[in-house]
Amino acid sequence: MPVEKAAPAFPSFLRDRSVVAVGGIGLNRKPMSLIRALLATGIRRLGLVSFLGSVDVELMIAAGVVDCIHTAGTSLDGMGLAPRYRQARQRGHPRVVEWSEGALAAALEAGAFRLGSFPTAMSPRSEVLAVNPHLRVMPDPFTGEETVYAQAIIPDLALVQGSAVDAAGNLYIDGDPAIDVLIARAARYTIASALAVEERDPRTAAISRLWLDQVVVDPKGSWPTACFPGPLLDQEAVSAWGREGGGDPGRLGLT
Amino acid sequence: MTRRHASPREVADVMVCALAAEIGDGDFVGVGLGTPLGLAAALLARATHAPGSALLAGGVFNADADLGAYLGGTRSLEGKALAFVSHFASMEMAERRTMTLQFLRPAQIDGAGNLNTSRIGPRAAPKVRFPGGLATADVVSLLPRVVAYHTDHRPRSLVERVDFVTGPGGRRHPAGGVSVLVTNLAVFDWGEEGVRLRSVHPWVEPRQVAEATGFRYRISEPVATTPCPDPQQLQALEQIDEAGIRVTEMPTMDLRMSSR
Amino acid sequence: MRRDRTLSLADAVALVEDGSLVYFGGNVLRRKPMAFARALAASARSGLEVMAFTGSLEVELLVAAGVASVVSSTYVGLGRLGFAPVFRRAVEAGVVEDREYSEWTMLLGLRAAAMGLPFLPSRGGSGSQILEHLAIREVEDPYGGDRYLAVPPIRPDVAVIHAWRATASGEVQMAWPPEHLWDVDVVAAQAAKTCVVTVEQIVDRRVVAAQPHLTVLCGVDVDAVVEAPGGAWPTASPPRWEEDHRVILRYGASGDPDCLTEADR
Numbered sequence: 199m200p201v202e203k204a205a206p207a208f209p210s211f212l213r214d215r216s217v218v219a220v221g222g223i224g225l226n227r228k229p230m231s232l233i234r235a236l237l238a239t240g241i242r243r244l245g246l247v248s249f250l251g252s253v254d255v256e257l258m259i260a261a262g263v264v265d266c267i268h269t270a271g272t273s274l275d276g277m278g279l280a281p282r283y284r285q286a287r288q289r290g291h292p293r294v295v296e297w298s299e300g301a302l303a304a305a306l307e308a309g310a311f312r313l314g315s316f317p318t319a320m321s322p323r324s325e326v327l328a329v330n331p332h333l334r335v336m337p338d339p340f341t342g343e344e345t346v347y348a349q350a351i352i353p354d355l356a357l358v359q360g361s362a363v364d365a366a367g368n369l370y371i372d373g374d375p376a377i378d379v380l381i382a383r384a385a386r387y388t389i390a391s392a393l394a395v396e397e398r399d400p401r402t403a404a405i406s407r408l409w410l411d412q413v414v415v416d417p418k419g420s421w422p423t424a425c426f427p428g429p430l431l432d433q434e435a436v437s438a439w440g441r442e443g444g445g446d447p448g449r450l451g452l453t
Numbered sequence: 454m455t456r457r458h459a460s461p462r463e464v465a466d467v468m469v470c471a472l473a474a475e476i477g478d479g480d481f482v483g484v485g486l487g488t489p490l491g492l493a494a495a496l497l498a499r500a501t502h503a504p505g506s507a508l509l510a511g512g513v514f515n516a517d518a519d520l521g522a523y524l525g526g527t528r529s530l531e532g533k534a535l536a537f538v539s540h541f542a543s544m545e546m547a548e549r550r551t552m553t554l555q556f557l558r559p560a561q562i563d564g565a566g567n568l569n570t571s572r573i574g575p576r577a578a579p580k581v582r583f584p585g586g587l588a589t590a591d592v593v594s595l596l597p598r599v600v601a602y603h604t605d606h607r608p609r610s611l612v613e614r615v616d617f618v619t620g621p622g623g624r625r626h627p628a629g630g631v632s633v634l635v636t637n638l639a640v641f642d643w644g645e646e647g648v649r650l651r652s653v654h655p656w657v658e659p660r661q662v663a664e665a666t667g668f669r670y671r672i673s674e675p676v677a678t679t680p681c682p683d684p685q686q687l688q689a690l691e692q693i694d695e696a697g698i699r700v701t702e703m704p705t706m707d708l709r710m711s712s713r
Numbered sequence: 714m715r716r717d718r719t720l721s722l723a724d725a726v727a728l729v730e731d732g733s734l735v736y737f738g739g740n741v742l743r744r745k746p747m748a749f750a751r752a753l754a755a756s757a758r759s760g761l762e763v764m765a766f767t768g769s770l771e772v773e774l775l776v777a778a779g780v781a782s783v784v785s786s787t788y789v790g791l792g793r794l795g796f797a798p799v800f801r802r803a804v805e806a807g808v809v810e811d812r813e814y815s816e817w818t819m820l821l822g823l824r825a826a827a828m829g830l831p832f833l834p835s836r837g838g839s840g841s842q843i844l845e846h847l848a849i850r851e852v853e854d855p856y857g858g859d860r861y862l863a864v865p866p867i868r869p870d871v872a873v874i875h876a877w878r879a880t881a882s883g884e885v886q887m888a889w890p891p892e893h894l895w896d897v898d899v900v901a902a903q904a905a906k907t908c909v910v911t912v913e914q915i916v917d918r919r920v921v922a923a924q925p926h927l928t929v930l931c932g933v934d935v936d937a938v939v940e941a942p943g944g945a946w947p948t949a950s951p952p953r954w955e956e957d958h959r960v961i962l963r964y965g966a967s968g969d970p971d972c973l974t975e976a977d978r
Contacts, residue, residue: 584790
């Protein structure tokens with residue numbers, strides 16, 4: 199697997215209505231450069247999976263390329279609500295599918311298994327069921343108890359952001375790895391962005407090269423989100439986005 | 454021109470080459486416990502006609518190592534392997550069919566391709582309880598292709614009907630089940646019309662195969678001869694297994710399962 | 714104050730009750746909790762279901778001592794030496810119940826329990842006679858209508874694994890490189906109602922904190938930590954001990970569990 203210094207090359211099967219999963223968590227480790235490169239392809243009407251989203255979701259909504267957003271939560275953390283996401287929820291477009299964290303992880307596990315669904319530990323009485331058509335209640339085959347089944351998500355593309363990559367292509371994440379390895383396993387194709395090429399102790403790799411199809415190196419790949427030990431959160435850029443209710447996607451680096 | 458005899462090493466080499474021939478450049482081969490000939494075949498394929506094939510054995514991915522080091526487990530492969538994979542992750546690779554091929558070594562196999570790695574005789578008090586089927590039941594219905602091998606081809610091993618179906622043959626599940634069987638005498642394959650004798654090894658007469666086989670199979674005349682290793686393969690085998698570990702799987706087969 | 718989860722071997726063995734399902738970690742002749750198995754074999758327990766993903770000498774000891782009435786496994790053997798003689802004879806004589814699993818049915822069952830799920834689905838295993846004696850059912854996918862096997866949770870009463878080292882509060886570390894099937898030990902530990910970890914050494918938390926990437930279990934998943942140096946003997950216990958081939962060969966030839974007592978060490 200090549201470790202590239204250049205821009206990412208997206209797989210040829212990616213087209214309108216493909217499903218893209220984005221790693222990171224909140225305002226940490228969002229693969230923003232990869233998202234910007236994806237937007238430059240002109241592919242539209244995407245399904246977006248962002249476990250805990252922030253400016254990743256905002257940028258993709260603002261660019262007008264998203265039809266549907268799967269998330270267990272999206273906000274600007276301490277800097278308030280995510281304006282474009284909030285607007286989408288209020289207007290109903292792009293469509294937001296609300297998940298519990300556990301159910302979304304189960305949907306991705308089912309995707310990694312290439313099965314149609316996975317049972318979850320979610321309560322069948324949760325009202326999330328009413329707003330998420332990908333959660334259905336059926337009895338479990340043993341006790342007959344009502345069980346929530348999460349429909350599988352198989353992302354066509356997963357984008358993840360790491361701290362470093364080694365020459366063999368293993369990705370290192372300093373800090374919370376969230377569910378990045380799960381989306382990498384579930385996806386048909388995974389591209390990682392790393393701040394730098396570094397030879398590190400391979401036992402500390404967060405995502406083995408087995409799950410990565412391409413790695414690009416970009417010391418500012420996470421901007422404006424944080425990626426230890428590189429960029430800190432660009433509070434100015436994020437709070438301005440929140441304050442002004444979103445606005446020009448150029449503020450999040452889209453050219 | 455048919456030879457009457459082959460040394461254990463020659464038998465092992467023909468078997469390993471026949472197994473390796475099943476591996477294509479795009480294959481991802483999983484090797485489990487107790488199938489050293491399958492491991493040798495995967496290493497041979499990577500060293501010769503299928504350099505692009507991938508190998509996961511005992512949780513170790515694509516190590517630059519020989520058969521002995523592989524059988525020594527992860528501790529003898531540090532610094533040589535590209536990745537160590539948890540068992541759950543490797544089974545997940547099978548479930549989603551990233552893994553395309555596995556070698557299995559049943560105690561019994563029948564004409565329907567059913568595999569028995571469990572027991573001979575009744576379940577409550579079997580005549581022989583083998584150590585166990587490991588992932589046999591799983592992989593036959595998960596992987597696109599499963600190749601079986603048996604080093605002691607005789608009527609009690611290649612039977613009309615296995616005593617116990619650890620892993621079912623084709624048509625009983627979406628994946629194909631066993632597609633090829635390589636023995637110390639011959640190669641069989643399974644297709645739409647059932648099992649067929651594909652080739653006999655160079656020192657074997659088709660009549661010997663008939664006498665040693667408990668199940669019925671089709672023959673297309675003239676019966677082909679299994680290829681002998683070419684010089685490149687022999688050289689590669691020498692590098693992969695200088696110590697001749699593959700030969701130790703050959704002798705005095707007593708239905709015993711071995712493992713690493 | 715940080716919780717102290719250390720127990721003596723005798724106190725840890727006392728956590729096992731008659732009729733319990735006891736899971737043993739390790740892989741064939743590696744990382745077997747032999748000290749625990751010896752103490753359990755010497756106890757007055759009876760009617761145990763002994764479960765191991767790939768079992769060997771620990772199953773032999775417990776079957777020979779008559780404390781196991783059910784053995785659940787995907788494999789019980791001695792690796793390249795072949796059959797595990799006591800287990801084989803006991804099954805052939807019908808004196809222990811033999812529950813053979815496939816790898817996926819056992820691993821998914823343990824994982825379902827660890828995740829608190831009613832089952833986990835799989836495409837594997839259909840048509841195998843192994844499923845006849847396991848409580849495997851089919852489940853219909855509510856979306857596509859495909860039918861999968863539904864593997865029910867396996868929740869051992871006690872799981873015992875042997876690891877390199879741990880803190881007194883139960884942060885468990887395994888050596889690098891990762892041993893084959895290490896993750897099965899971890900899933901079983903998380904699936905069990907009570908988890909016992911025997912270790913070569915109990916270490917200060919600073920030792921663990923210096924290499925946190927080697928930690929495989931946190932104290933919250935561990936009920937008892939037992940310091941048992943050489944506690945896997947004669948099986949391997951990385952990074953300290955390799956298999957004691959002399960003893961294992963002698964056992965394979967004789968099938969005499971007395972070979973496995975500490976006195977022969």
